[in-house]
């Protein structure tokens with residue numbers, strides 16, 4: 001479980017006070033020791049409250065985000081949070097935002113940030129896991145800024161599944177999951193939204209040096225072999 005107020009570093013470690021730095025360092029040693037001895041769970045639970053390791057997984061509709069997230073979660077012990085699935089669960093549970101979310105999805109538009117961030121926040125804060133794949137979010141610069149503001153944390157890495165439009169259209173129209181937005185009209189709108197609103201988020205993380213671009217054409221296993229080294233490389237960071 002994680003609460004923003006107790007995230008010690010990087011705030012403390014970037015402080016000029018060496019005393020504070022020492023305290024933070026001691027805390028970290030104790031924290032990792034505690035993690036070792038007190039019953040770590042399936043995702044590397046720490047009994048201490050720990051800053052979550054966030055990975056954003058981005059790409060157009062049908063680029064393979066969800067499929068690859070399932071494999072990453074299984075292989076590397078992440079919790080997979082699909083923003084689209086969280087929104088669809090809200091619709092199914094007849095919540096007060098349900099009708100608005102359904103209309104927004106049918107139109108291929110973006111649900112207001114505070115709604116989506118609140119759903120993601122609830123999952124992160126109630127989880128014992130500290131490594132998260134956030135699939136299909138942020139979709140706009142406004143989403144990104146709202147997440148950072150509300151959660152007080154930035155992603156450590158961002159994956160981008162880069163896929164040609166015609167391939168994405170073929171996959172979405174062929175996937176038969178009964179989704180209200182998997183039709184040619186909504187798909188065209190979603191592709192326009194992706195180019196106009198989501199690509200700027202991807203560019204932002206590229207400039208920050210956090211972006212890993214994966215060529216998303218190929219079989220599921222072929223693509224996973226390109227994803228695997230990204231997580232193998234940063235496995236130490238995620239402990």
Ligand code: UDP
Nearest residue numbers: 061062083084104105108109110111136137
């Ligand atoms: N959506 C949204 N905000 C999000 C994620 C999804 O508004 O952060 C809406 C949006 O209308 C999008 C739809 O949910 O087109 C489906 O998103 P999902 O990620 O499930 O679609 P995918 O890209 O996986 O096909």
Ligand code: MG
Nearest residue numbers: 065066084136
């Ligand atoms: Mg998906």
